[in-house]
Amino acid sequence: MxxxxxxxxxxxxxxxxxxxxxxxxxxHAAGAGRSVVVLDAGPRPGGQIWRHRRREQLPRxxxxxxxxxxxxxxxxxxxxxxxDAGAGTxxxxxxxxxxxxxxxxxxxxxxxxQELFLPFPGxxxxxxxxxxxxxxxxxxxxxxxxxxxxxxxxxxxxxxxAAALSRAGxxxxxxxxxxxxxxxxxxxxxxxxxxxxxxxxxAYRAAFAGTRYRWGTWVTYVTQADGELxxxxxxxxxxxxxxxDLLCTASGLIPATELARHIGCVxxxxxxxxxxxxxxxxxxxxxxxxPTGNAGxxxxxxxxAMAGLAAAGRESxxxxxxxxxxxxRRFADRTARAFRLREELRDRARPDTVVCRCEDVxxxxxxxxxxxxxxxxxxxxxxxxxxxxxxxxxxxxxxGMSADTVRVPVLPTPLGVLADLTDSMDDSQGAx
Amino acid sequence: MSAAxxxxxxxxxxxxxxDISLAAALLNLGYASFRASVTGEGRGPVCGxxxxxxxxxxxxxxxxxxxxxxxxxxxxxxxxxx
Numbered sequence: 001m002x003x004x005x006x007x008x009x010x011x012x013x014x015x016x017x018x019x020x021x022x023x024x025x026x027x028h029a030a031g032a033g034r035s036v037v038v039l040d041a042g043p044r045p046g047g048q049i050w051r052h053r054r055r056e057q058l059p060r061x062x063x064x065x066x067x068x069x070x071x072x073x074x075x076x077x078x079x080x081x082x083x084d085a086g087a088g089t090x091x092x093x094x095x096x097x098x099x100x101x102x103x104x105x106x107x108x109x110x111x112x113x114q115e116l117f118l119p120f121p122g123x124x125x126x127x128x129x130x131x132x133x134x135x136x137x138x139x140x141x142x143x144x145x146x147x148x149x150x151x152x153x154x155x156x157x158x159x160x161x162a163a164a165l166s167r168a169g170x171x172x173x174x175x176x177x178x179x180x181x182x183x184x185x186x187x188x189x190x191x192x193x194x195x196x197x198x199x200x201x202x203a204y205r206a207a208f209a210g211t212r213y214r215w216g217t218w219v220t221y222v223t224q225a226d227g228e229l230x231x232x233x234x235x236x237x238x239x240x241x242x243x244x245d246l247l248c249t250a251s252g253l254i255p256a257t258e259l260a261r262h263i264g265c266v267x268x269x270x271x272x273x274x275x276x277x278x279x280x281x282x283x284x285x286x287x288x289x290x291p292t293g294n295a296g297x298x299x300x301x302x303x304x305a306m307a308g309l310a311a312a313g314r315e316s317x318x319x320x321x322x323x324x325x326x327x328x329r330r331f332a333d334r335t336a337r338a339f340r341l342r343e344e345l346r347d348r349a350r351p352d353t354v355v356c357r358c359e360d361v362x363x364x365x366x367x368x369x370x371x372x373x374x375x376x377x378x379x380x381x382x383x384x385x386x387x388x389x390x391x392x393x394x395x396x397x398x399x400g401m402s403a404d405t406v407r408v409p410v411l412p413t414p415l416g417v418l419a420d421l422t423d424s425m426d427d428s429q430g431a432x
Numbered sequence: 433m434s435a436a437x438x439x440x441x442x443x444x445x446x447x448x449x450x451d452i453s454l455a456a457a458l459l460n461l462g463y464a465s466f467r468a469s470v471t472g473e474g475r476g477p478v479c480g481x482x483x484x485x486x487x488x489x490x491x492x493x494x495x496x497x498x499x500x501x502x503x504x505x506x507x508x509x510x511x512x513x514x
Contacts, residue, residue: 130478132480141449141452384485390483
């Protein structure tokens with residue numbers, strides 16, 4: 001049973017998320033002499049991209065950052081989910097069934113990204129999962145040897161996931177990029193300025209050299225018969241179906257902004273708005289990495305460093321990274337344009353296709369003109385455990401449905417923990 | 433792989449490597465459906481990182497644990513509702 005009782009901590013700077021942005025922020029803030037506490041939902045630092053069971057499996061640059069983090073003096077609280085943030089800098093978290101309250105002078109939001117999942121017939125079947133999800137499960141010990149796997153969707157995530165599955169012994173059947181060949185080639189040509197990226201893409205492709213890799217191709221539906229999955233694909237001209245054991249879909253990443261929105265930070269176009277020192281619109285709250293726009297690990301390291309320095313009061317040092325940050329952002333914009341989702345993907349869901357997986361709300365129950373709030377009130381879409389993280393993003397993408405406000409706790413939380421958090425947050429606010 | 437540990441899945445004793453996530457262990461043991469949806473559909477892991485809540489199971493009597501965030505532990509009692 002969960003232990004009862006709450007725990008309180010304080011630090012100069014609290015960082016939410018121990019991925020590349022959070023690690024860089026912690027290293028720089030601690031290096032500036034500040035006390036730092038880092039909260040992360042995972043068991044180890046590294047976030048999704050540097051997720052690992054044994055550190056020697058990671059690339060050297062990742063190991064170096066993790067070693068700097070170990071030596072930094074920052075305190076890591078693993079397996080801690082932040083569920084509330086009063087006034088931005090008073091954090092409430094759940095850890096091992098207990099409430100943890102953290103009081104800080106400044107907060108850095110390094111909450112990373114999540115995958116966008118788009119509904120299509122069969123997307124709720126077991127063994128249909130996200131490409132990032134497959135990669136995470138693989139790193140967490142999933143055995144894919146001999147399994148027939150297809151990786152379909154879009155963007156830079158397809159190649160490393162396909163390569164990782166292939167190296168792990170999967171029987172990789174198809175890798176399909178929805179963007180048309182012309183756009184992919186134009187993007188690939190634009191990489192001549194950054195030969196490292198081109199070489200990396202080529203290395204990934206070489207890892208699954210025996211597998212078909214098609215551009216302008218996407219999955220239209222998945223069915224299950226006699227315990228076997230069949231995936232239907234099309235390239236717009238011809239359509240066909242094939243059996244698969246695991247179908248991995250990549251529709252792109254979206255910034256994780258729930259906490260930022262809850263705190264009241266201005267979010268535009270799904271991104272937390274920050275200034276040239278990573279400050280959000282809320283005093284003493286900074287944001288770094290994916291929440292400010294999906295730009296990848298190199299951008300996250302730069303923004304993390306800037307946020308850590310700025311939160312430690314060293315804004316002029318932070319601004320020295322500005323040109324580098326903006327270069328990464330321009331590259332991210334080019335990538336997003338090249339891999340924008342084709343219109344046909346919106347039309348896959350049928351009236352009976354479940355859109356909200358938590359409450360099993362079908363497409364036919366939803367009105368395209370509604371806001372997410374109206375959809376929730378009328379159908380319970382977004383009321384379930386994921387609190388709209390999956391269907392909210394899908395509806396926003398499919399219908400342009402505006403996001404609902406964030407409710408507290410931002411993750412489902414045991415009642416005992418909530419009671420402890422409520423008490424301790426009230427006490428502390430009363431004392432202030 | 434680290435030494436095998438034992439977990440109880442729906443009261444059946446199963447073995448798993450000790451250093452993997454509960455979601456990975458269940459998938460490797462052949463469980464694809466971890467829970468039943470509100471209309472009774474089987475559901476399994478989707479996001480692998482704690483966002484989608486599709487992999488939730490009961491662990492040692494506590495329901496709603498996300499199997500993708502939970503490391504396997506020797507003697508763990510897991511209940512799948514699917």
